Every structure is written in C-alpha cells, then in structure tokens.
Amino acid sequence: MGEIFRSYWLPAMLAERLPEPDGAPVAIKLLGERLVAFRDTEGRVGLLDEFCPHRRVSLLYGRNEECGLRCVYHGWKFDVEGRVVDTPTELNPDFGKTIEVTAYPTHEAGGIVWTYMGREPVPPPFPDFLFTRLPASHVLGYHYRQECNYLQGLEADIDISHPSFLHSPIGEAPIDKTREAMGVDPRPRGFTRDEAFGFQTIWRWNTPDPAKALYWVDPFVVPCHTIVPAGRTKLRYIWHAWVPIDDEHHWLYYVHYDPDTPADEEERRTLEYNFGHDLIDPGIEYRSRGNLENMHLLDRERQKHENFSGIRGIAAQDVAILQSMGPIVDRSLEQIGSRDVLVMHLRRYLLDLVRKQMAGETLPALDGTVAFPDIDSRMVIVPADTSVDQVLARREWKWGEAALAEA
Ligand code: FES
Numbered sequence: 147m148g149e150i151f152r153s154y155w156l157p158a159m160l161a162e163r164l165p166e167p168d169g170a171p172v173a174i175k176l177l178g179e180r181l182v183a184f185r186d187t188e189g190r191v192g193l194l195d196e197f198c199p200h201r202r203v204s205l206l207y208g209r210n211e212e213c214g215l216r217c218v219y220h221g222w223k224f225d226v227e228g229r230v231v232d233t234p235t236e237l238n239p240d241f242g243k244t245i246e247v248t249a250y251p252t253h254e255a256g257g258i259v260w261t262y263m264g265r266e267p268v269p270p271p272f273p274d275f276l277f278t279r280l281p282a283s284h285v286l287g288y289h290y291r292q293e294c295n296y297l298q299g300l301e302a303d304i305d306i307s308h309p310s311f312l313h314s315p316i317g318e319a320p321i322d323k324t325r326e327a328m329g330v331d332p333r334p335r336g337f338t339r340d341e342a343f344g345f346q347t348i349w350r351w352n353t354p355d356p357a358k359a360l361y362w363v364d365p366f367v368v369p370c371h372t373i374v375p376a377g378r379t380k381l382r383y384i385w386h387a388w389v390p391i392d393d394e395h396h397w398l399y400y401v402h403y404d405p406d407t408p409a410d411e412e413e414r415r416t417l418e419y420n421f422g423h424d425l426i427d428p429g430i431e432y433r434s435r436g437n438l439e440n441m442h443l444l445d446r447e448r449q450k451h452e453n454f455s456g457i458r459g460i461a462a463q464d465v466a467i468l469q470s471m472g473p474i475v476d477r478s479l480e481q482i483g484s485r486d487v488l489v490m491h492l493r494r495y496l497l498d499l500v501r502k503q504m505a506g507e508t509l510p511a512l513d514g515t516v517a518f519p520d521i522d523s524r525m526v527i528v529p530a531d532t533s534v535d536q537v538l539a540r541r542e543w544k545w546g547e548a549a550l551a552e553a
C-alpha cells in the first residue's frame with residue numbers, strides 16, 4: 147500500500163502549522179519517513195528529509211533564514227527544493243552540488259499543505275476537491291494525530307451500521323430530524339458503485355414513515371479520502387483523509403466546507419463542540435485530549451442519560467473506538483456480519499489496487515480525467531421505492547426532505 151500512497155498527492159499537514167515565512171520548522175512523519183517542513187522567506191513550503199545529509203543532525207533544530215533551512219551543526223543550508231545552497235565548512239564552493247537531499251514537492255490548497263512522495267519526476271494532476279477551490283472563510287479544517295493504523299479509521303467512515311449506535315442520542319436528548327431514521331432502523335442496507343475516482347457507497351435506512359427512505363451517499367476517493375454529507379449544524383460537507391504516518395499511526399483530517407455559506411464564529415464554536423474538535427491540542431501534536439489513558443473522557447452519567455457512547459462529539463466518538471481497537475486490528479479474529487458489506491468492498495477494492503500496482507497497471511484517478519470538484523455527498527429522504535441509480539443520478543438532491551418535491 148505504501149507504493150500506492152506514493153502515487154498520489156497526499157495531505158501533509160494543516161497550513162496553519164507553518165503560519166509565517168522564516169518561522170519555526172515542523173517535524174512530520176509520513177509513510178514511515180521522518181521529514182521536516184518549513185516556510186521560506188518567500189512563503190514557499192519545503193518538505194525535506196529531517197536529517198542533514200552531512201552528519202545527520204535533525205534539521206528541526208535548524209535556522210530558517212534567507213530562503214533556506216540552515217543546519218545548526220556546521221551551517222550547511224538547503225532550499226525548499228532540497229538543493230544544498232551553502233556548505234560554509236567546505237573549500238570547494240560547488241561541493242553542495244554533488245549532494246542529494248530528499249525533498250518532496252508541495253502544494254497549498256484548502257488550508258492544507260499537500261505533497262507528492264512518489265517516484266515520477268512529474269507529479270500527477272492535483273486532486274482539486276471542491277473545498278480546495280473555496281475561499282478560506284467557507285472552510286473549517288482540523289486534523290488529529292491518531293494512535294492506530296489508517297485503515298481502521300477509513301473503514302469506520304464507511305461502516306453503515308455504526309451511526310445508529312455510536313453516534314446516537316438517547317433519552318431526552320434533542321433528535322436531528324433528518325437523521326432520525328438512523329435511530330429507527332438499525333439494519334441499513336449498503337450498496338456500491340465503482341467509479342473512476344474509487345467507488346460510491348450508498349446507504350439506505352427505513353424511516354418512521356414507511357412511504358419514505360433515507361439515503362446517504364458517501365464517496366470513497368483513492369487512496370484515502372471520503373466525503374460525508376454534513377453534520378448537525380448547517381449544510382456543511384465533511385471531507386476526510388486518513389493518511390498513514392507509519393503502520394501504527396495516522397493523520398485524520400476533518401474539513402467542513404460549504405460552497406455557498408461562509409462559517410461565522412458561532413458556527414465554528416458549535417461545530418467544534420458537536421464534533422469534539424475543541425479537544426484537539428496543538429501542544430501535543432494535534433492529538434485529542436481524550437485518549438486511552440482517560441478512556442476518551444467517557445462520562446458514565448452522559449452514557450446513562452444523553453448518548454449511547456457517553457463521549458461528547460462525533461469525531462471524538464470515532465477516535466475513541468478506533469484507538470480502543472489497538473494499533474492494528476487482527477482481522478482474523480473478526481466475526482464479520484451482513485452490515486459489514488461496505489467494509490468488505492473496501493478491503494477487496496484495496497487488495498485489487500495492490501494487485502494492479504504490483505502488475506504495473508494504471509491506478510485510478512491519476513490520468514487527469516476525474517473532475518474532483520464534482521465529487522459530492524448527500525443525505526436525502528425520498529419515496530421508499532426510489533432506486534439507488536435514481537439517487538446517484540439526481541445530483542441536485544443534496545439534503546433533507548426537500549428532495550421529495552422534486553422527485
Ligand atoms: S550535520 Fe548538518 S551541517 Fe553538519
């Protein structure tokens with residue numbers, strides 16, 4: 147899978163971690179490689195091997211000055227493209243030209259620094275998901291450092307039966323009417339359609355009214371992205387990425403966006419509270435303050451009276467159950483059931499990708515033909531006899547029961 151990830155542009159970090167030119171460099175591990183990121187005097191972002199090629203000192207200690215990162219041990223200096231631009235300890239001024247430094251191209255979009263860690267001299271076209279084209283005011287981005295394998299997270303994202311339990315309110319807690327069906331029907335049906343970008347997942351719940359059904363369309367985009375239809379605030383989509391740090395850690399990205407509406411301060415606060423993003427602590431490398439040691443702040447009173455999990459925040463609930471599985475699940479111990487159909491499809495799809503990659507076949511979504519801004523998600527309540535194909539075809543159906551009038 148590592149080679150597959152290296153074939154695609156990947157999110158490296160939130161751009162907010164490099165707020166100013168010549169600011170402090172940031173250590174970042176991706177796909178098992180220890181790297182250092184820095185923003186140079188002209189605002190460009192470099193992503194280099196963390197260790198100086200001279201005697202392997204960490205460049206995290208480096209001086210970020212005059213368009214380059216200078217190692218503090220003997221003063222060698224590197225630019226954002228990995229060129230050795232100064233070797234003050236050497237007699238030969240061209241000595242640096244003989245030295246190769248690992249440097250990956252970067253691209254900033256949607257509040258994220260992206261990188262291509264592949265072996266091709268020219269990276270593939272950039273995946274310009276809709277949020278990467280919106281003004282910053284329409285986008286709220288977060289990321290979590292997670293203590294487990296990326297696939298546990300990705301699988302949870304298309305696990306159709308868990309919202310009825312893990313994310314459900316109980317007792318007198320207010321109910322989101324659009325999502326009410328999730329609490330009524332614990333056995334949603336799952337469908338897939340393979341697409342040029344990966345595959346669509348389509349989830350269908352019965353609603354309290356037998357004449358209607360709730361459909362949820364949630365695309366998986368290779369190698370590790372999904373788009374989830376909105377949360378409990380306004381109609382704001384959620385783009386996810388699950389990026390491996392190494393086999394036992396990953397970065398989870400939560401980007402909330404709306405092409406039509408900027409987010410105000412009140413929405414930001416509500417959303418952070420409802421998802422648990424307010425628990426993210428940049429001081430501990432963007433981990434959540436809910437962790438295995440404190441059982442992710444599980445409150446047994448809340449579990450009795452407010453919600454199924456006892457944990458506040460949709461993202462915090464997912465973080466908790468994923469980390470509770472341990473760093474890598476032993477899948478030979480699982481007892482897979484009928485509602486795991488989408489997870490099974492994902493596993494088969496990824497195994498097929500590995501086969502393709504090993505056979506030297508072309509991988510999906512790399513040839514420039516996929517229109518990334520058009521990949522969307524939706525959650526609609528429609529007549530119960532509406533087919534999956536109809537739901538997929540009616541892209542103007544976005545959210546809620548309003549779709550009925552157009553059916
Ligand atoms: S170890 Fe970096 S310049 Fe010597």
Ligand SMILES: [Fe+2]
Pocket residue numbers: 302303308309312313460464
């Ligand atoms: Fe979830």
